[in-house]
Amino acid sequence: MRHFAVVGSGPAGFYTAEALEKAYGGADSAGARIDILDRYPVPYGLIRFGVAPDHQSLKAVSKRYDKVAENAGVDFIGNVTVGRDVSVAELLELYDAVILATGAPHDRKLGIRGEDLPGVIGSAEFVGWYNGHPEFADLDPPLAGSHAAVVGAGNVALDCARILSKTRHEFEGSDIVGHALDALDRSAIRTVTILGRRGPHQVAMTPKELGELGHLEAAVPEVEPADFPPVEADEALDPGLRKSVTLLRGFADLERNKPKRIVFDFFAKPVAIEGDGRAERIIVERTLLDDSGAARGTGETYAVPAPLIITAIGYSTSPIADVPFEGGKFVNQNGRIGDRLFAVGWARRGPTGTIGTNRPDGYEVADQVAAALPPGSSDNRPGAEGLKPLLEQRGVMPTDYDDWRKIEETETGRARPGSPREKFVRHQDWLQAIGR
Template identity: 60%
Template sequence: MSLKIAIIGAGPAGFYTAEAALKHWGGAAEVDIIDRLPTPYGLIRAGVAPDHQSIKAVTKRYDGTAGGQGVRFIGNVEVGRDVSIDELRGLYDAVVLSLGAPLDKPIGIPGDDLPGVIGSAAFVGWYNGHPDFAGLEVPLGHHGVAVIGNGNVAIDCARVLAKTPAELATSDIAQHALMALEGSGVRDVHIVGRRGPHQASFTTKEAGELGHLERAQPLLRAGDLPPLEEDAALEPGHRKMVTHLRGFAAAERSDKPVTIHFEFFRRPVAVEGHDKAERLIVETTRLEDGRAVGTGELHAIPCGLVIAAIGYRTPPLAGVPFSEQLGRFESDAAGRIGAGLYASGWARRGPSGTIGTNRPDGFSVVEAMVADGLAGGAAGGAGLDALLASRGVRATGFADWQALDAAEVARARPGAPREKIVDMAEMLALLG
């Protein structure tokens, strides 16, 4: 009797968990990967920068999993709306929550609710064509933008804002975003971080790319860099990243029209403006035992758009233990939440690591299932199909995604890999 497994979320964590289940049980397991969108791949499709196409090639691996025997992709089904967790636990022998962390953490400062203040998940979703954010109002008329955060997402946001339309034309950036950026008045992009260059979590590749932009120059204050000899204590990759920053600080000012300002040792304290964001107030900080401590010295960064790239949260689900402090489900080290209920990926450990970091999570969860001695016998997909049909829910499959994929590729502008369909109604209409 085959083991019936439901995986909620068709991003990297979900696919790696399905891959691990197939490797362990082979034909003795039936796996349903459920997602609220008709399109799979989660963060790969909607989170990875559109000009980083090589990273998105990992979807070919996921295609192999989705097209394998014993695996189904079930799209356009939202857990909590179309079917509950308790219902899924009754229909499957095991349920794995691989929802990722799609919600932005709030900045938590006065004025963070003003128009023009948005989270990076929303901004990235906007330029990547996520249906939830395709209609987002992104004010680009002001010369200044402040991006709060010292990680790769902050650099992604800054780079997309700073690139020329020609540089973005061969990416899969959404057409509405490309058109908005073509008319952008942004000339100063400020990347704001509470600590210094040695504490920044940019990768070498991401930082280095900023030195090769057609119309933008990255700059930082030389005084924000620690003494050169202190770089020797850094891990080699991080040391190379800091070397890029030192190069930016030493470079002469060019005549490029856009400047990317690294604002190290700046703690955001307020967003100010008349009915909209007009400036970000920051406090100068210093390091004490690795912590950023305010000095009381305040500065204003003129900006009409503030993007908070300071972290993400998993959405809670009714009946599932959730840590508000950590912003993720409560589970043990193996991803076990309760009897037959597990979590993998960011929903298990929080938003950290690379795409590949999710792979060990999937295998860890399957090992926990084996240790728990799960037995088959649940209704599985047949039961879910009947339940959804009774509620009039129009679920989509992997063949439907392939039809959408073909349509997106066919409508691509010259040189681009695809033109994403960003409206759910249009997706479903195309599928009949």
């Protein structure tokens, strides 16, 4: 029997486990055991901590992952940090192959003066705060000012702007955590400016997310028609982007009769953040596109007031000792890092694509694993039977899928009316829920 360790229980990890399970004979086969490891006691990674709480239909993909976890050949081993509790080298001794699916949890920096001032927050931190990530539960973003700025031209920027602009009523049915809901309900923010270095034709915003902005109870999106090329130029765009640009153009026709504004400021490159001991404004330089489509500064600068500045310009993977790392991801060739060591998802590609993009990615790497380690062969490595005693010796208490079900049941029972759950936001609360 083959034993595989998948490090990370987000979409990339579960799709890879699903692919490995199929490659080695299916649910009823004894061809492989697949252990999905995670540093938290609970699974799902990006689905739990990254997907917007008001996008419950997208979070429902976890039901597919449940089916993977329920297969006889798949186990969840949570509360284990690879690189601290156990090394990759040790995992390679215990398992036939190790697949890193650790995602990209860290914000990329703007690289401008003043970005370390209080009030400047990365989108991973802000999203983690309202989604119940234990590392960001105490973030306390500054919401007392009337202005906020979001730097970025992708869906995460839209998520942040939308969450800042919604009414309490609009969060009904979501699983936004209580402390964030209460803070946002008291927020004084009335203008959210979305800053993009390039123009409407270069956004990475999808139609669904853009369309939501046109139906908010208390906020209206605003665009400057002069930022758009002639409408005929839209015909050259791919269909998805063309639909997004059409939605953006339509924002110019909306009545501005609501108390909050979401302002799209295109051709605006952040160059500095200023303030007396904390962020008060972001200085941007007007840009133009050169022949290659790159944004070039014009020298014209202006200030956008913003005591809260959220940067949403991309993410990087966490390095792990003795694993080659460069450019925010693990160094790999088509997913292969080295002998019996692979990477999938954002840890392999960088933060690109959608949740669904991770499925073909996981299947591709699973095919490579199966080609290198054919079904029916075995190196007699112990897998979890060797890992769990090692963890016990080191005082590590792993969780399993039954533990997660107990945590889930407790979170569901704590839910406010209309919400599917009230998440725990402290590590110790997860463990207390299972009697640890």
